[in-house]
Amino acid sequence: LAHGAGGKATHTLIEAVFLEAFRNPLLEPLGDGAVTGTLALTTDAYVVRPLFFPGGDIGDLAVNGTVNDLAMCGATPRYLSAGFILEEGFPIADLRRITASMAAAARAAGVWIVTGDTKVVENGKADGCYITTAGVGTLDRGATLSAASVTPGDAVIVSGPIGEHGMTIMLARGELDLEAHLTSDTAPLHDLTARLLSACGGPTGGPTGGPISGAVRCLRDATRGGVATVLNELATASQVSIVLDENTIPIRPDVRGACELLGIDPLYVACEGRMIAVVAAGHADAALDALRAHPLGADAAIIGRAGDDPPGLVLLKTSFGGTRIVDLLVGDPLPRIC
Amino acid sequence: TGPVARAGTARVRIRVEGIVQGVGFRPYVHALARRLALSGWVGNDGQGVFIEAEGPVEDLARFQRELPGQAPPLAVIDRISAMEIPALGARDDRGFGIAGSRDGGRATLISPDVATCADCLAELLDPACRRYRHPFVNCTNCGPRFTIVRDVPYDRRTTTMASFPMCDACAAEYRDPCDRRFHAQPVCCPDCGPALLLLDGRGRPKEGDPIREAGAVLRSGGVVAVKGLGGYHLAVDATRAAAVQALRARKGREDKPFAVVVADVAAARELCVVGPVAERLLTAPARPIVVLPRRAAGIAAPAVAVDPGTADPGTAAHPTTAKHADAETAGGMDTPVRIADAVAPGENRLGIMLPYTPVHHLLARELARPYVLTSGNISDEPIVYRDGEAVDRLGGLVDAFLVHDREIHARAEDSVVVLAGDREIPVRRSRGFAPRPLRLPRPVRRAVLACGAELKSTFCLAKGEHAFLSPHVGDLENYETLRAFTDGIAHFRRLFDVAPQVVAYDTHPEYLSTKYALDLPGVDLVAVQHHHAHIASCLADAGEEGPVIGVAFDGTGYGADGTLWGGEVLVADLAGFTRAAHLAAVPMPGGAAAVRQPWRMAVAHLDAAFDGAPPEGLAVRARNASQWDRVSAVARSGVNSPLTSSVGRLFDAVAAMCGFRDRVTFEGQAAVALEQRADLAEEGAYPVRVESAAPLLVRGDDLIRAVAADLLDGVDPGVVSARFHNGLVGATVAACVLVRDGAGTESGIGGETSSGIGSGIGTVALSGGVFQNGLLLGRLAGALEERGFRVLTHRRVPPNDGGISFGQAAVAAARDTADR
Ligand SMILES: [Fe+3]
Ligand SMILES: [Mg+2]
Ligand SMILES: [Zn+2]
Ligand SMILES: [Zn+2]
Structure with a gap:
């Protein structure tokens, strides 16, 4: 169970098994996608229950997720492939609904789904439907985004309110008697990233790709494990501290209410249309303006800063003036109170 | 010759x-x-x-x-x-x-800090003495030790007194073998020692005699940061409600009780019942905070903590309240001192401490009334002890700083002992006790570091027969605390010359102490289950190795099956354990949220006891009507609702049902309310079934149904609380008897050996944070002894998680010798 929750266990799994087996220079950074020259490539598998939820379904999730992984590399998404694993007896009507929303999402993101595959597995497997998508994007800028390039002083920006997708899914499972009006935040972020990159000084790397960090150090979509997990990865990769200010983190009241009811820390809840942008201090305002000018970034906010001490840790300044450690979770959160 | x-x-x-x-x-x-x-x-x-x-x-x-x-x-x-x-x-x-000191091996033991002795106090108050009102008077029998030691051997040059060269008069005393100050390393006088200084809230020096000026600030209702032995404290006049409230607001501490300092035992007697044991504890060289029953006249009205507007005053008023509600204004000479209600809201006991440094003595005399002394920190962070840091971190909280120029090298917060009847319950072992080594029942083969738990964190280093248990560190999720934890380990390693080869840690995967342990390179790791560590700490505290029937009742700890344990009867020795019995598990709706909101545990326990349909008319449900069904649904869904067999959470549920606490702001608050409100004259007990299974299952649902029935019948919550306590005692004794004697003719359990049932073991060890409850501890120990058990309780090391690291060290020691 712990493997896959987006925490430390997943990291250990990835490093011990996959990196060990496949090691190569493109895989090594373990980013959202791989970049070689002007080409970006990524793949992702989607398993979500329920398949249909307020604000989306597994179909647009599968398109937007892969589009976003490409966008986080600084790429313009171009082509997608789609693989379907269907449970025997899965209703055709549901499949049509899913493919329709995939088509709509692809249209909205300006990508073509150009190839695919379908397998049917026996009853009781695959929870109805699993989808994998892979994506190819092109980079027309030389900026090299890297989790390892965060520098003390940098601003940490979140593009919008956090936790909506994860809480929506949790409530959509229907076991909780809660009439919250939550919808998933699933959305393609390539437009937002393009605006951000051009607002922060445009291409800053050499035309043939010297690894020169631009003002935008790094972009990450805060999916599994939420903002907390992404920031821990950045802090570790760059050996910087990241200090968040609790009062600046945008959270919609409905999400906050659901999180309180469930005793869940919104920092660890998945988003499917929110990203973290780390930007050099001098460009933070320009970045914020660029994001806020776009509907998907209207509520963007600076939520913290990178620093040099303590390296590798994410801290949260609480409203009481305390400093809480926002740790990478090993598995499911369990109370630590005796 | x-x-x-x-x-x-x-x-x-x-x-x-x-x-x-x-x-x-x-x-x-x-x-x-x-x-x-x-x-x-x-x-x-x-x-x-x-x-x-x-x-x-x-x-x-x-x-x-x-x-x-x-x-x-x-x-x-x-x-x-x-x-x-x-x-x-x-x-x-x-x-x-x-002969002079010489370097050699580094196994010297460092003395804890010692309260000002009677001789030095006499000098402090004697106008004819050259150390009259000298705030740093000390001698061989008293004074700072651990908190000023940088290194061993213990010598002036290795302490923070090194920067104060002795004057001729002090040097003569220091050299004279017949003098009380012979080789007293911190010896000094007004001519050569550190000096007191009063600063304003921003750290700028203020004119005048620092003690008198600090007294003036306190008398006018201000907050003063006082640099003590092991850190900075915050002080206010304990008789001024507004001052105490201001301190609470600034420190971010809602209603957790404060301790007060009084000048002497006579002053303590004005506030609390002080018997011979209390007097011994209050005047001991360690000078802990002693939590004592308040004298009836001083008791304030405990307020029921529920949502505003829904309080039911009928169940809340304390019998003595009405008579004294108007006494607030009285200030005549004959009126006894009255502590502001906000010092320990709703508590019928009070933490009292006698002065332990000359500064505290002088302040007590200057004020001539009790003053609050609480750790200088923000909410749950460790006590501030560095001078620069103090002005930075506390500057916004205080009106003045009473400081001095002797550096504090090691932090040590005040120690706490609860006195229940004549039974001492160590709650925090820190200043005055640490780092005195604790003897392990069996020496360690290789040096051990035990990393403790998460809250009330301590660590423990062990070498040979000695276990060096750290002073209280705090709650590790705060970064400052984690740093205090890692710095403290480094300091202890150097001080006691221990290079740990074996590292013991809790099995909870998310404890920061666990993650710290797992990241240490080149050591052998020993995972210790939380409640096993509790029982081992009680065993080792008693100098025993077991086997024993270990009753571990606490909030929650990570269980061997991945659920959260906390109502456990283990058959254990230092090396291992079997889970022989436990409380039936219920979900914790919302995980940690269920700890902060005890009424959620009422939901979980009521749903379990009434099959999801608890009776109408319970006040706890009415008070939380808007959220009740949702929380019930959270529990049913299993989302962030881990199962727990915790007795602490059962106390929470009953406290909420009784209307004592729906929400808590500090650990154990609801359970303390339940204990304090119990009607001690009530002897009735709720029935509890113990199901013959392996492990035995103690049915909390019986208790919950009985509590609900009584409350619906209008039985006084104090009576309900007593019956609940007594019922839990009965169930625990029944479980221990079954574990000792077996299930007799019932089903085939008696023959099973792996279950621990029918073990024949006649000694019971009581541990876990729940056993800070003096009522439960006293009645359970008595009932067990009546059934022929020998009972071990904690004497030196706390039963709460502050003792976990010591237990882990004992387990690691036992395993490291057993394995090889
Ligand atoms: Fe515990
Ligand atoms: Mg992805
Ligand atoms: Zn003395
Ligand atoms: Zn002198």
Whole structure:
């Protein structure tokens, strides 16, 4: 169970098994996608229950997720492939609904789904439907985004309110008697990233790709494990501290209410249309303006800063003036109170 | 006499190990040797005290006989070894001398800090004495130790007193073996010692006598940061409600009780019931905060903590409230001192401490009334102890700083002991106790570091037979605390020369102490289940190895099956355990949220007891009507609702049902309310089934149904609380009897050995945070003894998670010897 929750266990799994087996220079950074020259490539598998939820379904999730992984590399998404694993007896009507929303999402993101595959597995497997998508994007800028390039002083920006997708899914499972009006935040972020990159000084790397960090150090979509997990990865990769200010983190009241009811820390809840942008201090305002000018970034906010001490840790300044450690979770959160 | 060795003359070399430095041991040896007319010398080194003594055989024998018996009060002798060496005769004609310190091995034990002794207090208050009102007066028998020690051997140059060269008068006392200050490392006087200074809230010096000015700030209702032994405290006048409220607001501490300092035992008696045990604890050299029953006249009305507007005052008022509600305004000479209600809201007991440094004595006399003294920190962070940091972090909270220029090297927060009847319950072992080593039942083979738990964190280093349990560190999820934890480990490793090869840790995967342990390179790791560590700490505290029936009741700890345990009966020795019985598990709706909101545990327990349909009309449900069904649904869904067998959470549920607490702002608050409100005269007990399974299942649902029925019948919540306590006692005794004697003729369980049931073990160890509850502890221990059990309880190490690291060290020691 712990493997896959987006925490430390997943990291250990990835490093011990996959990196060990496949090691190569493109895989090594373990980013959202791989970049070689002007080409970006990524793949992702989607398993979500329920398949249909307020604000989306597994179909647009599968398109937007892969589009976003490409966008986080600084790429313009171009082509997608789609693989379907269907449970025997899965209703055709549901499949049509899913493919329709995939088509709509692809249209909205300006990508073509150009190839695919379908397998049917026996009853009781695959929870109805699993989808994998892979994506190819092109980079027309030389900026090299890297989790390892965060520098003390940098601003940490979140593009919008956090936790909506994860809480929506949790409530959509229907076991909780809660009439919250939550919808998933699933959305393609390539437009937002393009605006951000051009607002922060445009291409800053050499035309043939010297690894020169631009003002935008790094972009990450805060999916599994939420903002907390992404920031821990950045802090570790760059050996910087990241200090968040609790009062600046945008959270919609409905999400906050659901999180309180469930005793869940919104920092660890998945988003499917929110990203973290780390930007050099001098460009933070320009970045914020660029994001806020776009509907998907209207509520963007600076939520913290990178620093040099303590390296590798994410801290949260609480409203009481305390400093809480926002740790990478090993598995499911369990109370630590005796 | 001529240079001829007398017949019957011998010479011995003696080594004394233990806490024998900085406690007046050498002058003591010197005086004893002189009295017996022996020659030779005594000195300190890295291992303790070494002696060579020569004289007639019978005098030497007497010397060795008397040596341990009349040692100074602060000395703790672990071992004395002696060997005969050739007599020097005429070559040793200089009588008996005291040698200087010499470096050597680094196994010296460091004394804890010691409260100002009676002799020094007399000097402090004597206008004729050169140390009159000297805020740093100390001697061999008292004063700072651990908190000023940078390194061993214990010598002035290795303490933070190194920067204060002694004046001639002090140096003479320091050198005179017959003086009370002989080799007292922190000795000083107004001419050569540190000086007090009063600063304003922004750290700028203020004019005037610092004590008098600080007193003036306090009297006017201000908050003063006072630099003490192990850190900065915040002080306010305890009789001024507004001042106490201001302190709460600034510190972010809603209603957790504060402790107060009073000048002496007589002043303590005005506030609390002080019997002989309480007096001994209050005046002990460690000077802990002692939590004592308040005198009836001082009791304030405990307010029911529920949502505003829904409080039911009918169940809340304390019988003595009405009479004294108007006494607030009285201030006449004959009116006893009245502590502001906000000091310990709703509590019928009070934490009291007598002054332990000259500064605290002077302040107590200056104010002539009790003052609150609480750790200088923000919410749950560790106590501030560095001077620069103090102004930065506390500047916004205080109106003045009462400081001095002697650096604090190591943090130590005040220790806390709860007195329940005549039973001492250690709640926090810190200043005055740490780092006195605790003896392990069996020496460790390789050096051990035990990383403790998460809240009330401590760590423990073990080497040989000694376990060095750290002072209280705090809640690790705060970064400052984590840093105090790692810095503290480094300091202890250096101080006690321990290089751990074995590292023990809790099995909870998310504890920061666990993650710290797992990241240490090149050590052997020993995972210790939380409740096993609790029981091991109780065993080792008693110097025993088991096997024992271990009753571990606490909030939550990570169980061997991945659920959260906390109502466990283990058959355990130091090396291992079997889960023989436990409380039936219920979900914790919302995980940690269920800890902060005890009413959620009422939802979970009521759903479990009434199959999801609890009876109408319960006040707890009415108070939380808007959220009740949702929380019930959260529990049913299993989302972030781990199963727990915790007795602490059962207390929470019953406290909420009784209307005592729906929400808590500090750990154990609801359980404390339930304990304090229990009607002690009530002897009735709710029935609890213990199901013959392996492990045995203690059915909390019986208790919950009985509580609900009584409350619906209008039974007084204090009576309900007592019946609940008594019922839990009955169930626990029943489980222990089954574990000892087996299930008899019932089903085939008796023959099973792996279950622990029918173990034949006749000793029970009681541990876990729930056993800070004096009512439960006292009644359970009594009932177990009636059934022929021998009962072990905590004496030196807290039953709460502050004792976990010590238990882990004992387990690691047992496993490391057993394995090889
Ligand atoms: Fe515990
Ligand atoms: Mg992805
Ligand atoms: Zn003294
Ligand atoms: Zn002097």
